Structures are given as C-alpha cells and as structure tokens.
Amino acid sequence: MVVLRAVSAQSDLLGEAPAQSERQALLIENLSFSYRDKPVLDDVGFAVEKGRFTALLGPNGAGKTTLFSLITRLLETSLGRILIAGRDTREAGAAALASLGIVFQQPTLDLDLTVRQNLAYFARLRGLSLKEAGRRIDRELTRFDMAERARETVRSLNGGHRRRVEIARALLHDPDLLLLDEPTVGLDAPSRKAIVSHVHALAGERDVGILWATHLIDEIREEDALVILHEGRVVARGISADIVARSGPGSLDTTFTMLTTPTRESSAGERA
Numbered sequence: 649m650v651v652l653r654a655v656s657a658q659s660d661l662l663g664e665a666p667a668q669s670e671r672q673a674l675l676i677e678n679l680s681f682s683y684r685d686k687p688v689l690d691d692v693g694f695a696v697e698k699g700r701f702t703a704l705l706g707p708n709g710a711g712k713t714t715l716f717s718l719i720t721r722l723l724e725t726s727l728g729r730i731l732i733a734g735r736d737t738r739e740a741g742a743a744a745l746a747s748l749g750i751v752f753q754q755p756t757l758d759l760d761l762t763v764r765q766n767l768a769y770f771a772r773l774r775g776l777s778l779k780e781a782g783r784r785i786d787r788e789l790t791r792f793d794m795a796e797r798a799r800e801t802v803r804s805l806n807g808g809h810r811r812r813v814e815i816a817r818a819l820l821h822d823p824d825l826l827l828l829d830e831p832t833v834g835l836d837a838p839s840r841k842a843i844v845s846h847v848h849a850l851a852g853e854r855d856v857g858i859l860w861a862t863h864l865i866d867e868i869r870e871e872d873a874l875v876i877l878h879e880g881r882v883v884a885r886g887i888s889a890d891i892v893a894r895s896g897p898g899s900l901d902t903t904f905t906m907l908t909t910p911t912r913e914s915s916a917g918e919r920a
C-alpha cells in the first residue's frame with residue numbers, strides 16, 4: 649500500500665518540466681552526471697524564478713552539492729543544459745557565471761581580515777571601483793544588521809554573523825541567482841532562524857532567484873518553491889503547500905519521508 653502510494657505520488661508531484669522563460673534566474677534541463685561509473689544525477693530538471701525562494705530539499709547523498717558543482721562549472725557534464733539568467737553555462741562560460749552568487753557549505757572567509765576587508769577584496773575581484781565597492785559594502789552590511797561589525801576581524805564573530813558576511817559578499821555584484829549550499833549547518837537555533845528569515849526576505853526585495861539546498865524541513869515555508877531531490881532524481885517540484893496537498897493528508901515532513909524512504913519494491917518500480 650505504502651509502496652503504491654509512493655510511486656503514484658511521484659508522478660503526480662512532478663508535473664510538466666519547466667520551459668525557458670524570461671523571469672528565470674536558473675533553468676536546469678535533463679541534467680545527468682556520474683562520478684566515473686557511479687550515476688549521481690539522473691535527468692534533473694527544474695527552474696528558479698527571480699524574486700522567489702526555492703528550496704532544494706534532499707537527504708544526505710541526494711546529489712545537492714554535485715548539482716551546485718555543475719551549476720558553478722567545478723564539474724562538467726555533456727548531458728543536459730544549465731541556463732543562468734538565460735545564458736547557457738557551457739556556451740556563455742564566464743558571462744553566465746557573472747550573474748551568479750554562491751555561499752558554499754564550507755566557510756571561505758579570511759578569518760584574520762576584518763569584515764570590510766573581506767568584502768572589499770571580493771568586490772575588487774569582481775571589478776567594482778573603490779567607490780562603488782564601498783557603497784555596496786555599506787548597503788549589504790546594513791541589510792544584514794552587520795554595519796557596526798565592519799571593523800572587527802571575522803575570527804571574532806560567531807558562526808551566524810560569519811554566515812551573514814558570506815551572504816553579503818555573495819550579493820555585492822547584484823547577481824540574478826544566489827546559491828546557498830546548506831548555509832545553516834553548524835549554527836545554533838536562533839542564528840539559523842535569523843539567516844532563514846533574512847534570506848527569505850531578500851528574494852522579494854532584490855528580485856534575486858534563490859536556490860537554498862537543505863535537508864531541514866523547518867527552513868521551508870508553505871509559499872516557497874520546492875524541489876525534492878532523492879538519489880539523484882527530482883521526485884517533486886512546485887509550491888511547497890501544493891506538493892503537500894497533492895500528496896495526501898499530512899505535513900511536508902510526511903511527504904518528504906514518503907518520497908525519500910523507498911522500499912525495495914518502490915525502488916524497482918521507479919526504475920522500471
């Protein structure tokens with residue numbers, strides 16, 4: 649019974665694969681990837697709209713980090729297509745990546761530089777003039793309630809504040825797409841809540857498309873766009889509340905468990 653439910657839910661929860669449109673910050677079409685002979689992503693397709701928070705929800709090992717590595721071109725595949733703000737990452741290369749901001753799972757700030765120095769260094773790398781860099785650094789630090797910490801070294805900040813600086817840095821060049829790979833890992837509950845709330849607000853305010861990879865259901869709101877990834881396949885995509893409603897009574901927690909805990913029989917069914 650549970651097996652039948654899981655299989656039928658998967659087809660109901662996918663709908664049509666998205667087609668290219670003007671408001672997309674990201675479009676992924678038919679993307680597949682293997683590490684040597686180990687398949688990790690299989691025919692992945694979804695879109696991230698500008699001005700919207702999209703959660704990429706998947707258990708450990710689902711393929712989220714691999715997908716981010718393909719979007720940023722740390723990894724390559726010839727199977728499928730990735731468009732950032734309408735530009736094909738394979739064809740447009742650096743021009744496509746120019747509209748991308750990223751916060752990696754592992755922190756990448758220089759601990760011995762001040763907050764402002766970290767941001768200024770990145771802004772200069774992105775080709776911003778000193779004056780423009782200063783203006784944007786002030787804007788982002790104010791946005792993240794960090795203006796008063798600008799002269800402190802990153803080492804003196806707590807984990808939550810370090811994360812805020814990383815997100816601020818990723819926004820300095822006004823990207824169309826912001827990728828965040830499990831950005832709340834290791835943070836305490838209040839810091840996690842604050843970052844989730846800041847980033848949700850950001851999507852609408854800045855008209856930036858946000859792709860937030862997580863395995864934590866409580867970071868997702870009913871109105872968010874949601875892509876559920878399981879064993880390298882998209883098993884649900886749409887608005888979170890709609891996905892939950894279409895999968896029967898229960899919460900996102902129940903839906904996620906149903907879609908990502910395959911029995912042997914349902915695994916066979918999926919692959920048939």
Ligand SMILES: Nc1ncnc2c1ncn2[C@@H]1O[C@H](COP(=O)(O)OP(=O)(O)OP(=O)(O)O)[C@@H](O)[C@H]1O
Pocket residue numbers: 683686688706707708709710711712713714715863
């Ligand atoms: N360099 C690699 N070589 C071989 N297999 C890899 C490599 N990196 C990841 N994998 C495997 O690919 C699969 C997807 O891993 P990936 O890190 O993309 O998943 P994830 O959803 O980001 O998980 P996590 O939340 O644990 O980081 C896993 O089975 C993982 O063991």
